[in-house]
Amino acid sequence: MEKLDARGAVFTEKAYAKVNLTLEVLGARADGYHDLRMLLQTVSLADDIEIHYTYDGRTRVESNLTYLPSDRRNHAVAAARTFFAHTGLTDPGMIIRLEKRIPVCAGLGGGSSDAAAVFRLLNRNYGYPLSWTDLETISAEVGSDVPFCIRGGTQLVEGRGEKLTKLSPLQDGLFVLCKPPYAVSTASVFQLISGSHLARRPDHTGAVRAIAEGNLSELAKRLYNVMEDFVPVGRHDMALVRGELMDGGALGVAMSGSGPTVIGLFDRKDLALSAQRTLSKSFQDTFLAVPVSGIEL
Numbered sequence: 001m002e003k004l005d006a007r008g009a010v011f012t013e014k015a016y017a018k019v020n021l022t023l024e025v026l027g028a029r030a031d032g033y034h035d036l037r038m039l040l041q042t043v044s045l046a047d048d049i050e051i052h053y054t055y056d057g058r059t060r061v062e063s064n065l066t067y068l069p070s071d072r073r074n075h076a077v078a079a080a081r082t083f084f085a086h087t088g089l090t091d092p093g094m095i096i097r098l099e100k101r102i103p104v105c106a107g108l109g110g111g112s113s114d115a116a117a118v119f120r121l122l123n124r125n126y127g128y129p130l131s132w133t134d135l136e137t138i139s140a141e142v143g144s145d146v147p148f149c150i151r152g153g154t155q156l157v158e159g160r161g162e163k164l165t166k167l168s169p170l171q172d173g174l175f176v177l178c179k180p181p182y183a184v185s186t187a188s189v190f191q192l193i194s195g196s197h198l199a200r201r202p203d204h205t206g207a208v209r210a211i212a213e214g215n216l217s218e219l220a221k222r223l224y225n226v227m228e229d230f231v232p233v234g235r236h237d238m239a240l241v242r243g244e245l246m247d248g249g250a251l252g253v254a255m256s257g258s259g260p261t262v263i264g265l266f267d268r269k270d271l272a273l274s275a276q277r278t279l280s281k282s283f284q285d286t287f288l289a290v291p292v293s294g295i296e297l
């Protein structure tokens with residue numbers, strides 16, 4: 001379907017945040033990236049994506065966060081460019097409207113998820129020229145976390161972020177997500193961790209087993225992110241958030257991605273709500289979220 005007559009129509013897609021249940025850095029690669037192993041989970045905190053076709057050949061972003069780049073530096077625009085480059089279709093020009101709720105530079109994969117939503121939306125609009133696997137493959141050009149975000153859910157992610165193993169979904173539990181007011185550069189955390197001795201490594205296998213068995217407390221014991229000791233800013237606040245979450249009844253806590261967001265896993269909604277209320281008095285970016293299942297084939 002080369003032609004898309006969608007003048008005036010608005011197409012929408014949800015872009016969900018992800019949290020790291022585990023994260024391990026295995027070592028530096030020749031291409032400047034690092035080999036990783038991590039267990040990622042999609043959660044219900046989400047941005048809303050809208051596409052308005054303009055037919056002026058100019059694809060750009062508009063957002064409630066006015067400081068976000070509107071051009072290719074925004075992963076959403078990079079995703080559109082990558083989609084048209086790989087399909088050979090003509091980019092008609094569009095406004096990608098991002099209603100951002102996922103905090104940026106937070107370790108929650110917001111930009112990657114926006115990009116993945118643009119890939120899904122364009123692929124749907126053009127009659128599915130690419131398979132899910134194709135989308136996962138080409139989306140790695142936009143960013144390391146984008147392949148996971150294409151189908152989301154519960155996945156073991158390896159390599160640079162492109163080796164995906166879909167797992168049985170996490171069915172229960174609630175997450176409180178709390179981001180202290182710092183922006184962390186992912187590249188800087190990788191630099192600090194590179195070559196360092198890691199005192200402890202996550203038990204990915206045990207965490208996967210706990211999810212399969214629906215055992216939240218066994219999963220909670222295994223929430224662990226090796227990057228937590230290497231985040232250059234906000235360590236005091238992150239410790240404070242950890243303490244509040246544990247005191248508030250979280251079964252386990254961990255930092256997500258390269259931080260600074262700290263997540264707490266709860267099995268009781270009343271406790272999760274109360275922890276969210278308490279933390280939001282000190283930290284504006286505090287959210288309650290539940291696990292979201294991935295897109296099935």
Ligand code: C5P
Binds near residue numbers: 033
């Ligand atoms: O791929 P993405 O642009 O999201 O990565 C941001 C930065 O994080 C990269 O420039 C790189 O420094 C670092 N990174 C890495 N190894 C990965 C993913 C990211 O070193 N697997």
